[in-house]
Amino acid sequence: MAGEPQADCLFCKIVAGDIPATVVRETETTVAFRDINPQAPTHVLVIPRVHYRDAAELAAADPAVTADVLVEAGRVAAEDKVDSTGYRIVFNTGTGAGQTVFHAHAHVLGGRGLEWPPG
Numbered sequence: 001m002a003g004e005p006q007a008d009c010l011f012c013k014i015v016a017g018d019i020p021a022t023v024v025r026e027t028e029t030t031v032a033f034r035d036i037n038p039q040a041p042t043h044v045l046v047i048p049r050v051h052y053r054d055a056a057e058l059a060a061a062d063p064a065v066t067a068d069v070l071v072e073a074g075r076v077a078a079e080d081k082v083d084s085t086g087y088r089i090v091f092n093t094g095t096g097a098g099q100t101v102f103h104a105h106a107h108v109l110g111g112r113g114l115e116w117p118p119g
Helices: 010-016 056-063 063-079
Strands: 024-026 029-033 043-048 085-091 106-110
Touching: 010 029, 010 043, 024 063, 029 063, 043 063, 056 063, 063 085, 063 106
Parallel strands: none
Antiparallel strands: 024 029, 029 043, 043 106, 085 106
């Protein structure tokens, strides 16, 4: 059920502390941790503590937590000092867009030039 932890979800296990991660920020509603396969000097995932399949489902069900994810993405960028040079926040939604873990999450990427269009 959406919003409830999923036993087979990697990110739900990170939220629960069952799988280790390099956590850089935590709030009541979010957890931010370094990506294990970074695509930029700063590559941090910001996830809601609640489980929703993707960003669209999260936004429809819980706009306040969606906003929390975005606020924390900005704080991650500030802490990693990429906010002044520019950074990207990416939500991949669906396998065709590259989503591999089906728990809503934002990628915060920065610290190098980022091409447009991406991908």
